[in-house]
Amino acid sequence: MNTQAYLPVQPGVGMEENFFSLDDILLSQERLPVRTECAFPRLGFLEKSSDSQDIAEGTKMELPLWLSKGLYERKRRILSVELPKVYREGWRTVFNADPRVVDLHKMGPYYYGLGSQMLHFDSPENPDIAQTLLQTFIGRFRRTMDSSQNAYNEDTSAVVERLDCLEKVLFRSGQTGLHGFQSWEKGQASQLTASSLVLNYRKRKITDVQP
Amino acid sequence: MFCEKAVELIRELHRISDGQLPAFNEDGLRQVLQEMEALYDQNQADVNEAKSEGRAELIPSIKVRHCCLLRDQRCVTAYLYDRLLRIRALRWEYGSVLPANVRFHMCAEENFRMTIVVLSQLQWFSQYKKSLASFMRSLGGGEGLDITQDMKPPKSLYIEVRCLKDHGEFEIDDGTVILLKKNSQVVLGVAWDILSCVCVMSVSLCPQHFLPRWKCEQLIRQGVLEHVVS
Numbered sequence: 177m178n179t180q181a182y183l184p185v186q187p188g189v190g191m192e193e194n195f196f197s198l199d200d201i202l203l204s205q206e207r208l209p210v211r212t213e214c215a216f217p218r219l220g221f222l223e224k225s226s227d228s229q230d231i232a233e234g235t236k237m238e239l240p241l242w243l244s245k246g247l248y249e250r251k252r253r254i255l256s257v258e259l260p261k262v263y264r265e266g267w268r269t270v271f272n273a274d275p276r277v278v279d280l281h282k283m284g285p286y287y288y289g290l291g292s293q294m295l296h297f298d299s300p301e302n303p304d305i306a307q308t309l310l311q312t313f314i315g316r317f318r319r320t321m322d323s324s325q326n327a328y329n330e331d332t333s334a335v336v337e338r339l340d341c342l343e344k345v346l347f348r349s350g351q352t353g354l355h356g357f358q359s360w361e362k363g364q365a366s367q368l369t370a371s372s373l374v375l376n377y378r379k380r381k382i383t384d385v386q387p
Numbered sequence: 388m389f390c391e392k393a394v395e396l397i398r399e400l401h402r403i404s405d406g407q408l409p410a411f412n413e414d415g416l417r418q419v420l421q422e423m424e425a426l427y428d429q430n431q432a433d434v435n436e437a438k439s440e441g442r443a444e445l446i447p448s449i450k451v452r453h454c455c456l457l458r459d460q461r462c463v464t465a466y467l468y469d470r471l472l473r474i475r476a477l478r479w480e481y482g483s484v485l486p487a488n489v490r491f492h493m494c495a496e497e498n499f500r501m502t503i504v505v506l507s508q509l510q511w512f513s514q515y516k517k518s519l520a521s522f523m524r525s526l527g528g529g530e531g532l533d534i535t536q537d538m539k540p541p542k543s544l545y546i547e548v549r550c551l552k553d554h555g556e557f558e559i560d561d562g563t564v565i566l567l568k569k570n571s572q573v574v575l576g577v578a579w580d581i582l583s584c585v586c587v588m589s590v591s592l593c594p595q596h597f598l599p600r601w602k603c604e605q606l607i608r609q610g611v612l613e614h615v616v617s
Contacts, residue, residue, distance in 0.1 A: 180406065180476075181406070181475070181476035181477075181478075181479035181480050182405070182406025182472060182473055182475075182476035183472070183476075184404070184406075184469065184472065185465075185468070185469070185472070195461060195464075195465070196464070196465045196468050196469070197465070198397050198400055198401045198465060198469060199401070201394070201397045201461065201462060201465055202394070202397060202398065202401060205394055214444075214447050215444060215447070216447050216448045216451060217444060217445055217447075217448050218429075218433070218445075218448055219448050219451060222388060222389075240388075240390075242454070242458050243451065243454050243455070243458070246450070246453075246454035246457065246458075247447075247450060247451065247454060254447050254450070363616070364616065365539070366539055366540070366542050366616070367614050367616045368539065368546070368604060368607045368608070368614040369607070369614070370607060370608060370609070370610040370613075371480040371481075371608045371609070371610075372405065373405065373406050373407060373476065373477075373480045373481075374480060374481065374608065374609055374610050375610060376405060376407055377407060377486075377488070377489065
């Protein structure tokens, strides 16, 4: 096992976002369907479907999460945010029926992250969404943990492929633990190894030279 | 859409998640700053108009641009901060002297024109080095302690190592010079009398060195030597 000196900023937990976290910045780039509740003068170029100078009231468009979150206010309605398909009633039934068969990478890949962020927008369905997120996670967690702690030197890509970003991180840390334990059992834990950072730099240098 | 360039900077770092330092994207950063300037100017103009002519319907648009400004700011600061974390990691992985190709990826240009003050990254690295060194000197009752050593608990004072590439001459504390040569079959096997600190040297046919652990930990991390566990 290699100790890593580079520790990136961790993403926020639950409804919180971490300002410096790269993951959270990419998560807040996910697009949400919104409906404008007032006109936005001189910003017509943001909406490609019409040629007018302004964005008219009642336009349906997709805005990234960070912008919707910044514009959303409870008192003065500038826009209303609609739920993305995967969090709506229909999909929630699917998730409740059997969370293990769903390909969360395709649905997300930030299924849990985006779902928790959706709770910022007042919606009567919020408690149901939160409940579904939790149940989905619980339902899938056992299998994720089991495979990450027992698949040693096996091709795990088929399993990892269908995981959400959050689950992927958990899977990886389980694998690190497994590999660390195995190398301890073989008596290799005390062996000094070259830094993976250094090795990767060298790899890249070679590929840079080749055309 | 606004802020696409800024997110591109973040994606660039996110793609390389193992901590390598990609080249400083000066061009991308400049484009983001230009976008921010344009957004600010437009907002300023609209704010003045809204104030003087009482056009309250402009406010939502002002808010959109303001959100974009904040977003750009977040992306740029996160970009720079993550780079600092990576540069800090380099100090621990490579030691205090960086290879030229790594140093190249830091932003060394002092004349880089930016509206926000960015301490040149090389300068930051050398200052981090200095603070770390003065901290390590202050440890152990003035004796000093190298905390970048012994990342894994040591089991013996001496370890067996194999040389993986030509490194040239290597001097141990007592002045003995060993030639580290790639895959050489006739190498010096150095046996140490620890108690009297007398070094007994003998030429042997084993392709391995027997060296004090703390001397070669850095070289192992850099991939010059390989630790042989027998």
